[in-house]
Amino acid sequence: MSFISTAITVFALLLLFHAGYSAYEFSHYLKHLTVNSNATLPIDIITETIVATGLFALGQVLGADKLRPVSFAKWAKGLEREGKSPFSFLERRPGYMNVTKLREEYASTKK
Amino acid sequence: MDEKERKQAIYPISTESLQQNGKNVYYIRSVTSTIFGVSAGILGLESYYGFLFYFAGTAFVSLLLFLLLARGQPTEYFASANDIWIGNALTGLSSFVLTWTLFYGLVDA
Amino acid sequence: MVTAPDLVIDPSLRDWVLFPILLVMILVGILRHYITLLLQSSPKQLDLLAIREQQSLARGASLRSNGKLIPPSSFQSRKTYLIQAFKNGIFLKDQEAFKNKDEPKPPANPLAEPGGMDQMLNMLKGNMVMIVPQTLLMSWINFFFSGFILMKLPFPLTVRFKSILQSGVATRDLDVRWVSSMSWYFLNLFGLRSVYDVILGSNNSAGGGMDMAGMNPGMMGGGLQPGQDIYKLYLSEAENIELTTHEYLLEDIEDRILEKYE
Amino acid sequence: MTTIIDTLRNAHTTSSYLTLPAESLQSLYDTSYKFVTSGAAARSLHPEGLYNVFELHFFLSIITGKDSEASAILTTLTDRFGQDSHRVGVLRSIYLEATDGPVKALEFLSGRQDTELGTLKRKIVILKSSNQTSLYISELLKLVDNYPSDAESWAELASAYLEAGMYAQSIFALHEVLLLVPLAYNINALVGETSLLYASSLHAASSSHSVATEERLLEAVKFFLRSVELCEDYVRGWTGVLVATNRIAAIQKPFSDTSKYKRLYDVARKALTKIVETKDASESDLNAAQLVLKNY
Numbered sequence: 001m002s003f004i005s006t007a008i009t010v011f012a013l014l015l016l017f018h019a020g021y022s023a024y025e026f027s028h029y030l031k032h033l034t035v036n037s038n039a040t041l042p043i044d045i046i047t048e049t050i051v052a053t054g055l056f057a058l059g060q061v062l063g064a065d066k067l068r069p070v071s072f073a074k075w076a077k078g079l080e081r082e083g084k085s086p087f088s089f090l091e092r093r094p095g096y097m098n099v100t101k102l103r104e105e106y107a108s109t110k111k
Numbered sequence: 112m113d114e115k116e117r118k119q120a121i122y123p124i125s126t127e128s129l130q131q132n133g134k135n136v137y138y139i140r141s142v143t144s145t146i147f148g149v150s151a152g153i154l155g156l157e158s159y160y161g162f163l164f165y166f167a168g169t170a171f172v173s174l175l176l177f178l179l180l181a182r183g184q185p186t187e188y189f190a191s192a193n194d195i196w197i198g199n200a201l202t203g204l205s206s207f208v209l210t211w212t213l214f215y216g217l218v219d220a
Numbered sequence: 221m222v223t224a225p226d227l228v229i230d231p232s233l234r235d236w237v238l239f240p241i242l243l244v245m246i247l248v249g250i251l252r253h254y255i256t257l258l259l260q261s262s263p264k265q266l267d268l269l270a271i272r273e274q275q276s277l278a279r280g281a282s283l284r285s286n287g288k289l290i291p292p293s294s295f296q297s298r299k300t301y302l303i304q305a306f307k308n309g310i311f312l313k314d315q316e317a318f319k320n321k322d323e324p325k326p327p328a329n330p331l332a333e334p335g336g337m338d339q340m341l342n343m344l345k346g347n348m349v350m351i352v353p354q355t356l357l358m359s360w361i362n363f364f365f366s367g368f369i370l371m372k373l374p375f376p377l378t379v380r381f382k383s384i385l386q387s388g389v390a391t392r393d394l395d396v397r398w399v400s401s402m403s404w405y406f407l408n409l410f411g412l413r414s415v416y417d418v419i420l421g422s423n424n425s426a427g428g429g430m431d432m433a434g435m436n437p438g439m440m441g442g443g444l445q446p447g448q449d450i451y452k453l454y455l456s457e458a459e460n461i462e463l464t465t466h467e468y469l470l471e472d473i474e475d476r477i478l479e480k481y482e
Numbered sequence: 483m484t485t486i487i488d489t490l491r492n493a494h495t496t497s498s499y500l501t502l503p504a505e506s507l508q509s510l511y512d513t514s515y516k517f518v519t520s521g522a523a524a525r526s527l528h529p530e531g532l533y534n535v536f537e538l539h540f541f542l543s544i545i546t547g548k549d550s551e552a553s554a555i556l557t558t559l560t561d562r563f564g565q566d567s568h569r570v571g572v573l574r575s576i577y578l579e580a581t582d583g584p585v586k587a588l589e590f591l592s593g594r595q596d597t598e599l600g601t602l603k604r605k606i607v608i609l610k611s612s613n614q615t616s617l618y619i620s621e622l623l624k625l626v627d628n629y630p631s632d633a634e635s636w637a638e639l640a641s642a643y644l645e646a647g648m649y650a651q652s653i654f655a656l657h658e659v660l661l662l663v664p665l666a667y668n669i670n671a672l673v674g675e676t677s678l679l680y681a682s683s684l685h686a687a688s689s690s691h692s693v694a695t696e697e698r699l700l701e702a703v704k705f706f707l708r709s710v711e712l713c714e715d716y717v718r719g720w721t722g723v724l725v726a727t728n729r730i731a732a733i734q735k736p737f738s739d740t741s742k743y744k745r746l747y748d749v750a751r752k753a754l755t756k757i758v759e760t761k762d763a764s765e766s767d768l769n770a771a772q773l774v775l776k777n778y
Contacts, residue, residue: 067187092501099545105504212407271597
């Protein structure tokens with residue numbers, strides 16, 4: 001998840017928490033002040049909630065892992081570029097590694 | 112071997128990609144619907160309005176997925192364009208109902 | 221307008237019933253996830269000949285499905301070899317029994333096969349991890365938290381749900397929206413999936429249920445029922461291979477590429 | 483954090499540690515050392531992923547000659563996954579092979595269960611280091627007879643045949659890999675390369691152009707093209723097409739109609755030039771493409 005998406009998500013959650021707390025306080029006062037108990041939620045709390053929800057969704061979508069192309073050839077191209085070919089094990093064959101040779105090679109280049 | 116099968120063999124589709132993308136979308140759907148439930152509870156929505164809120168939110172997420180994640184080309188990343196609009200639309204419903212109920216009760220002091 | 225006095229729920233119900241149930245259910249889900257991970261046993265090691273017996277069958281299948289990728293001569297030689305090998309039973313683990321195959325033999329006991337036993341045990345384990353905690357939780361809630369109203373649903377339901385949602389509450393005319401602890405339990409049971417997704421990553425086994433079948437590696441890979449006569453499978457595979465015609469996919473690849481790039 | 487995990491996981495799945503140059507190995511080792519010793523590994527990974535990272539760290543330690551570190555990680559793995567774990571057994575045999583020599587490793591391996599694929603592979607590898615190619619091949623043949631669905635062993639068999647100069651057999655083994663892993667574009671390219679070598683050896687043997695040589699060349703083109711079809715802009719595939727079609731064009735009196743191959747040569751040249759111009763490949767691939775473009 002990138003920094004921006006994390007920031008958006010956290011901000012959205014804070015905003016949502018604030019809105020929730022405000023709504024709680026609002027209904028608390030309504031009950032204790034015994035004014036018209038049918039009063040609807042103030043518009044600013046509603047706006048805050050909806051904005052927070054939208055921002056959260058945005059943060060999540062922005063932070064999601066990138067989609068992969070469905071076409072195998074296109075996907076393989078990307079992998080090949082980044083050196084992540086899923087088939088390279090067939091040519092490197094870790095099960096058959098020659099550990100003595102690898103060690104010798106490494107030691108000789110280090111000197 | 113019919114024509115379609117042949118084409119599929121020549122230019123194969125990566126099932127791994129399909130699965131991965133599906134999982135991606137599924138995750139976003141379920142996390143966002145949980146938060147939709149929280150919001151619906153805070154807003155004190157009742158009956159139809161709550162479910163309407165859920166579907167509106169889901170549609171909004173679909174739009175975001177279409178524009179930001181699939182960059183307007185859902186067929187590049189999914190078996191069909193519907194997968195991004197309709198697919199998984201109901202997966203988050205039970206989570207939505209859970210958090211909706213919870214916060215509906217919590218906010219009501 | 222004077223509204224009818226609403227039911228007022230004691231806030232301590234929220235603190236001592238609502239939250240504890242939610243918390244316990246989340247924790248149980250997480251626990252279940254890790255227990256399932258621990259219980260996943262690696263498939264039992266078969267002996268060398270048994271492995272050969274099973275994998276050879278797969279070799280026939282891969283020739284049939286992917287044979288179009290290799291040149292005709294290469295395909296043909298494999299085809300002849302595999303058909304012969306299957307018919308002569310040379311991959312069979314028990315050559316002695318194959319030679320005496322015309323004699324009648326007692327039906328195989330599926331439990332005697334090591335693989336079969338393993339599979340059953342795995343399924344049993346999976347079910348146990350699913351069912352035991354659910355039963356415990358339900359009786360826990362029934363025992364401690366029954367007989368009172370816990371919360372109000374934000375949506376109305378038909379009267380038919382009354383007996384389930386208000387179980388243990390002896391008020392006949394109460395609106396169905398007021399529900400007992402058991403309903404809260406059910407809401408959690410179905411709705412916590414995405415909470416688990418957030419905590420444990422999307423490939424978890426906390427919710428149990430749906431992807432349980434995918435969890436058992438034994439059930440996916442094999443396809444071989446215990447106690448089945450493998451020689452019969454060989455014969456049908458040989459027949460299938462014989463029926464496969466070879467359509468070389470690379471036959472006209474030059475034209476395809478030229479068409480695409482020129 | 484996630485990028486470190488990704489780097490390590492990728493290094494493990496692609497086994498890049500087997501071909502990396504020394505300085506990259508060193509830096510990869512430093513990364514994995516920091517990750518493993520910080521304890522972050524145990525917190526952020528599932529058992530399978532954790533095992534893989536530990537295994538990678540073991541390989542990196544042993545290759546870079548840090549034997550005490552390798553021994554330590556081996557102890558950790560044994561404690562965590564048990565003495566009987568096959569994969570840990572394989573690692574121990576590799577450790578013994580590197581530190582105490584092949585005899586000790588073989589001794590250890592013969593004490594293990596002999597149905598486990600990894601153990602069998604290690605036994606065969608130790609044979610290889612004794613330089614008996616024919617014995618090596620026959621052991622591999624036994625293995626693939628018992629485990630016909632292990633693509634890695636078929637690929638190893640192909641490379642053993644190739645080393646022995648038995649091209650036809652090598653190609654046969656590679657075909658088997660393709661049956662098991664149909665999308666392996668690199669193996670398609672490898673079939674092409676092996677066919678080219680085969681054609682050269684046939685040509686050298688008969689000293690004049692023969693039908694067999696030509697068939698090998700045409701087949702090489704097919705497989706190179708297939709690799710390009712499976713992986714867009716695959717440099718290895720396109721360079722193969724270029725080389726093979728270049729050689730077909732050089733044939734004085736071809737037995738079949740080769741006009742198509744001239745066009746394919748142009749297509750390959752165009753594709754490679756475009757890749758080089760737009761720098762649309764990894765650096766080593768770009769260098770290879772430039773070299774081939776210059777020489778063919």
